[in-house]
Amino acid sequence: xxxxxxxxxxxxxxxxxxxxxxxxxxxxxxxxxxxxxxxxxxxxxxxxxxxxxxxxxxxxxxxxxxxxxxxxxxxxxxxxxxxxxxxxxxxxxxxxxxxxxxxxxxxxxxxxxxxxxxxxxxxxxxxxxxxxxxxxxxxxxxxxxxxxxxxxxxxxxxxxxxxxxxxxxxxxxxxxxxxxxxxxxxxxxxxxxxxxx
Amino acid sequence: xxxxxxxxxxxxxxxxxxxxxxxxxxxxxxxxxxxxxxxxxxxxxxxxxxxxxxxxxxxxxxxxxxxxxxxxxxxxxxxxxxxxxxxxxxxxxxxxxxxxxxxxxxxxxxxxxxxxxxxxxxxxxxxxxxxxxxxxxxxxxxxxxxxxxxxxxxxxxxxxxxxxxxxxxxxxxxxxxxxxxxxxxxxxxxxxxxxxx
Amino acid sequence: xxxxxxxxxxxxxxxxxxxxxxxxxxxxxxxxxxxxxxxxxxxxxxxxxxxxxxxxxxxxxxxxxxxxxxxxxxxxxxxxxxxxxxxxxxxxxxxxxxxxxxxxxxxxxxxxxxxxxxxxxxxxxxxxxxxxxxxxxxxxxxxxxxxxxxxxxxxxxxxxxxxxxxxxxxxxxxxxxxxxxxxxxxxxxxxxxxxxx
Amino acid sequence: xxxxxxxxxxxxxxxxxxxxxxxxxxxxxxxxxxxxxxxxxxxxxxxxxxxxxxxxxxxxxxxxxxxxxxxxxxxxxxxxxxxxxxxxxxxxxxxxxxxxxxxxxxxxxxxxxxxxxxxxxxxxxxxxxxxxxxxxxxxxxxxxxxxxxxxxxxxxxxxxxxxxxxxxxxxxxxxxxxxxxxxxxxxxxxxxxxxxx
DNA sequence: AATGAATGAGTATTCATTCAT
DNA sequence: CATGAATGAATACTCATTCAT
Numbered sequence: 001x002x003x004x005x006x007x008x009x010x011x012x013x014x015x016x017x018x019x020x021x022x023x024x025x026x027x028x029x030x031x032x033x034x035x036x037x038x039x040x041x042x043x044x045x046x047x048x049x050x051x052x053x054x055x056x057x058x059x060x061x062x063x064x065x066x067x068x069x070x071x072x073x074x075x076x077x078x079x080x081x082x083x084x085x086x087x088x089x090x091x092x093x094x095x096x097x098x099x100x101x102x103x104x105x106x107x108x109x110x111x112x113x114x115x116x117x118x119x120x121x122x123x124x125x126x127x128x129x130x131x132x133x134x135x136x137x138x139x140x141x142x143x144x145x146x147x148x149x150x151x152x153x154x155x156x157x158x159x160x161x162x163x164x165x166x167x168x169x170x171x172x173x174x175x176x177x178x179x180x181x182x183x184x185x186x187x188x189x190x191x192x193x194x195x196x197x
Numbered sequence: 198x199x200x201x202x203x204x205x206x207x208x209x210x211x212x213x214x215x216x217x218x219x220x221x222x223x224x225x226x227x228x229x230x231x232x233x234x235x236x237x238x239x240x241x242x243x244x245x246x247x248x249x250x251x252x253x254x255x256x257x258x259x260x261x262x263x264x265x266x267x268x269x270x271x272x273x274x275x276x277x278x279x280x281x282x283x284x285x286x287x288x289x290x291x292x293x294x295x296x297x298x299x300x301x302x303x304x305x306x307x308x309x310x311x312x313x314x315x316x317x318x319x320x321x322x323x324x325x326x327x328x329x330x331x332x333x334x335x336x337x338x339x340x341x342x343x344x345x346x347x348x349x350x351x352x353x354x355x356x357x358x359x360x361x362x363x364x365x366x367x368x369x370x371x372x373x374x375x376x377x378x379x380x381x382x383x384x385x386x387x388x389x390x391x392x393x394x
Numbered sequence: 395x396x397x398x399x400x401x402x403x404x405x406x407x408x409x410x411x412x413x414x415x416x417x418x419x420x421x422x423x424x425x426x427x428x429x430x431x432x433x434x435x436x437x438x439x440x441x442x443x444x445x446x447x448x449x450x451x452x453x454x455x456x457x458x459x460x461x462x463x464x465x466x467x468x469x470x471x472x473x474x475x476x477x478x479x480x481x482x483x484x485x486x487x488x489x490x491x492x493x494x495x496x497x498x499x500x501x502x503x504x505x506x507x508x509x510x511x512x513x514x515x516x517x518x519x520x521x522x523x524x525x526x527x528x529x530x531x532x533x534x535x536x537x538x539x540x541x542x543x544x545x546x547x548x549x550x551x552x553x554x555x556x557x558x559x560x561x562x563x564x565x566x567x568x569x570x571x572x573x574x575x576x577x578x579x580x581x582x583x584x585x586x587x588x589x590x591x
Numbered sequence: 592x593x594x595x596x597x598x599x600x601x602x603x604x605x606x607x608x609x610x611x612x613x614x615x616x617x618x619x620x621x622x623x624x625x626x627x628x629x630x631x632x633x634x635x636x637x638x639x640x641x642x643x644x645x646x647x648x649x650x651x652x653x654x655x656x657x658x659x660x661x662x663x664x665x666x667x668x669x670x671x672x673x674x675x676x677x678x679x680x681x682x683x684x685x686x687x688x689x690x691x692x693x694x695x696x697x698x699x700x701x702x703x704x705x706x707x708x709x710x711x712x713x714x715x716x717x718x719x720x721x722x723x724x725x726x727x728x729x730x731x732x733x734x735x736x737x738x739x740x741x742x743x744x745x746x747x748x749x750x751x752x753x754x755x756x757x758x759x760x761x762x763x764x765x766x767x768x769x770x771x772x773x774x775x776x777x778x779x780x781x782x783x784x785x786x787x788x
Numbered sequence: 789a790a791t792g793a794a795t796g797a798g799t800a801t802t803c804a805t806t807c808a809t
Numbered sequence: 810c811a812t813g814a815a816t817g818a819a820t821a822c823t824c825a826t827t828c829a830t
Contacts (some may be wrong), residue, residue: 004830009792016793032313034231038821048795050823059821113313115368128368153377160378164361171312171325180350181357206810235804245812247807256804398809403813410814426707428625432800442816444802453800507707509762522762547771554772558755565706565719574744575751600789629825639791641828650825 017055020045025066029109033063067124070111071131073100078138086145091190093139094158098182101166105173108166115163135159146190158189214252214262217242222263226303230260230310261320267308268328275335283342288387290336291355295379298363302370305363332356343387355386411449414439419460423503427457461518464505465525467494472532480539485584487533488552492576495560499567502560509557529553540584552583608646608656611636616657620701624654624708655714661702662722669729677736682781684730685749689773692757696764699757726750737781749780 004012023045027036038059042049056062077100081092101108114124136155143151169176220242224233235256239246253259274297278289298305314321333352340348366373398406417439421430432453436443450456471494475486495502508518530549537545563570614636618627629650633640647653668691672683692699708715727746734742760767 004791004793006791008830012793032231034229037819039819049821050796051794053822054793057822109313112364115364132369153374153381156374157378157381160361160365161357162361163364164357164359167309167312167360167364168357172329177350177353181354184350184354209810234802246805247813248811250805251810398812398814400812402809406814426625428623431798433798443800444817445815447801448814451801503707506758509758526763547768547775550768551772551775554755554759555751556755557758558751558753561703561706561754561758562751566723569723571744571747575748578744578748603789628823640826641792642790644826645789 013055016047016051020047020052020055020062021066021069024062025069025110026106028063028066029106029113032113063124066110067114067127070107070114071127073104073107074111074131075134078135086142087190090139090142090146090158091186093142094182094185094189097162098165098178101169102178105170109170112163112167112170132159154189158185161185210252213244217244217249217252217259218263218266221259222266222307223303225260225263226307226310230314257318260314263307264311264321264324267304267311268324270304271308271328272331275332283339284387287336287339287343287355288383290339291379291382291386294359295362295375295382298366299375302367306367309360309364309367329356351386355382358382407449410441410445414441414446414449414456415460415463418456419463419504420500422457422460423500423507426507458518460504461508461521464501464508465521467498467501468505468525469528472529480536481584484533484536484540484552485580487536488576488579488583491556492559492572495563496572499564503564506557506561506564526553548583552579555579604646607638611638611643611646611653612657612660615653616660616701617697619654619657620697620704624704657701658705658715658718661698661705662718664698665702665722666725669726677733678781681730681733681737681749682777684733685773685776685780688753689756689769689776692760693769696761700761703754703758703761723750745780749776752776 020041024036024041027041027044038049038052041062042052045052052062056065077096078093080096081089084092115128136152136159139155139158140151143154148154165176165178165181169178217238221233221238224238224241235246235249238259239249242249249259253262274293275290277293278286281289311321312325333349333356336352336355337348340351345351362373362375362378366375414435418430418435421435421438432443432446435456436446439446446456450459471490472487474490475483478486509522530546530553533549533552534545537548542548559570559572559575563572611632615627615632618632618635629640629643632653633643636643643653647656668687669684671687672680675683705715706719727743727750730746730749731742734745739745756767756769756772760769
């Protein structure tokens with residue numbers, strides 16, 4: 001008869017939020033932001049529309065919340081393994097990005113969607129820019145350390161390749177020979193650079 | 198004045214269709230498919246909504262019609278210059294794709310949008326697959342002709358690079374050093390291959 | 395088969411607009427602005443919700459449109475009879491206001507509603523102020539002409555009386571002895587003033 | 592510590608009720624009934640929504656409860672000073688009504704709001720009628736005692752004036768010369784009557 | 789007595805599509 | 810061929826009310 005404690009309430013909220021975000025991520029990623037309705041999200045999450053608004057104040061804010069998670073996760077991949085030497089770090093970054101892509105296809109689908117749905121809102125554009133800059137800063141340094149003649153260009157190319165691979169893998173996962181590409185990337189971006197050094 | 202012949206009518210219809218498609222392409226690419234309304238298209242095309250439905254039976258069918266044009270145009274770039282030697286053909290394909298991208302950012306924005314839509318619509322998925330296969334067939338042959346050790350992989354990589362470049366250029370056109378990339382691509386995909394031969 | 399002319403369309407629009415405004419006036423006046431839904435207006439007007447938005451771009455704008463009519467009508471009563479001598483003008487203003495009130499109870503209900511729902515929006519507040527000032531300017535002049543010792547106060551009092559009478563009549567039309575009041579007002583605001591002159 | 596007695600509990604309940612009513616009155620009067628949500632009331636009152644429903648079975652019933660208070664308070668003003676002679680009682684009633692209006696603008700705003708609502712709710716209509724009758728009974732008697740030739744009409748007029756003044760003062764408190772009106776009312780409704788006697 | 793998560797019917801608004809003219 | 814009035818289902822969002830704890 002006594003009311004739940006604050007902690008209990010907080011747990012309930014946290015679980016609900018995460019559940020909603022998970023469902024919304026899937027739907028946004030597979031159908032796009034505009035083509036996904038709040039009703040669909042609520043229904044698939046097994047809750048009422050009203051409750052969704054108890055946790056997210058708008059559809060846009062729900063998207064933002066998800067984007068933040070995407071950003072954090074991508075940055076985690078990049079920043080991982082910073083105790084290794086630079087060449088190994090790049091190698092690991094390539095391996096782990098590809099692995100992550102294979103295991104989290106939904107997640108990457110959303111990432112790609114967001115990039116060119118950036119007309120949706122300024123915030124997204126800003127975040128995307130921040131993400132690019134953070135990525136470039138970090139990876140340029142790595143390429144410098146392994147003696148690349150043009151670390152800016154190499155970092156840019158690697159990023160571009162990741163985008164292209166993700167785009168293709170996400171579109172035709174069963175037909176795209178992603179593992180062969182992985183080895184090729186390591187060869188081009190790690191082994192060849194070192195030889196030249 | 199004699200009544201217009203059937204052929205004249207057909208020409209008028211054709212021009213009207215093309216005008217609508219042109220306007221719709223612009224709007225879809227700049228604002229997105231969902232955010233563009235039939236009213237806006239009709240208004241910008243200077244016709245009534247009713248008349249638009251005289252030419253296209255639905256918004257979706259209008260999109261499909263546009264997609265066909267995108268397909269044709271992309272294939273035109275690939276198939277161009279088939280009187281040149283293979284290495285020059287690849288070089289030209291790279292140059293012209295990049296040039297096309299720079300001049301038709303709107304068009305490519307739509308192309309990328311479509312890739313995602315293909316997840317949802319069967320028709321689109323089929324078209325996208327056809328496009329990939331046609332591209333691969335043609336480009337694999339070119340790489341074979343210049344003596345590539347792994348023409349399948351080279352064709353795939355070049356296609357992936359195009360996608361990655363398009364994605365980045367479309368997102369941040371002013372910040373993306375597309376011309377430097379062009380030269381690099383030619384070096385990697387044309388000059389280096391030939392040397393190895 | 396040929397489309398309607400512009401004039402025909404304009405007539406259709408005009409009739410529809412007026413019908414919607416009439417129904418909306420009734421509902422806003424009897425239930426209040428917030429308590430009246432677009433659905434109710436559309437249903438009572440025998441049209442779809444969508445069509446209503448073809449004519450008025452929002453609920454608020456529909457209200458504004460109605461308010462303008464209220465304003466025009468009230469000012470018409472005040473400004474009427476400007477060819478008569480001042481004392482007759484005041485007398486006529488009293489008579490016609492009361493008559494108008496008796497015949498257009500709905501209309502006055504809305505006027506009263508609006509006054510203290512003016513927090514609804516700035517526009518309303520501004521219009522109300524304009525209305526007060528226009529009324530005062532005109533009526534003060536009339537009282538001056540008949541030699542009132544305090545024309546400002548007399549104009550204010552008469553306005554206040556109109557408001558009080560309208561409020562009471564609108565609330566209990568059958569129980570409020572409005573005709574007796576009419577005569578009393580004429581006596582107090584016209585005959586007594588003149589005597590003193 | 593002994594358990595609280597029933598009476599203590601009752602007192603706590605009573606205080607809680609009054610607190611909620613006070614907060615709700617403020618919000619209803621300043622934002623309007625429809626624009627005020629139960630959540631807002633609960634939050635401002637420092638309690639949960641659930642608890643509010645422990646005290647009032649619905650939003651409407653909460654409003655009704657408040658209305659009763661409005662009624663009581665208005666009647667208090669009228670019935671005050673019944674030990675004075677009639678002319679002084681009327682004078683005091685005028686003075687105190689105006690003073691009350693100046694100090695409790697929120698309260699009067701609600702009173703005016705309620706008059707309109709009475710169109711919708713039967714309960715309210717009945718209460719309003721009771722209020723009018725009680726007021727008239729009492730004030731007619733006063734005017735009779737000071738020898739008014741038409742006490743019914745005088746009582747009605749005074750009530751009408753109060754309504755009109757309240758309406759105007761509540762709408763534009765800073766622009767309405769309420770104090771000058773007070774003196775005028777006393778002159779018209781008290782001094783002039785007596786002279787004629 | 790007290791909490792706030794959860795519901796569901798309701799709100800204003802939009803828009804692809806139809807159709808009488 | 811051409812118009813735009815008209816529809817209705819869908820959209821994001823709100824809120825009074827209920828109820829398990």
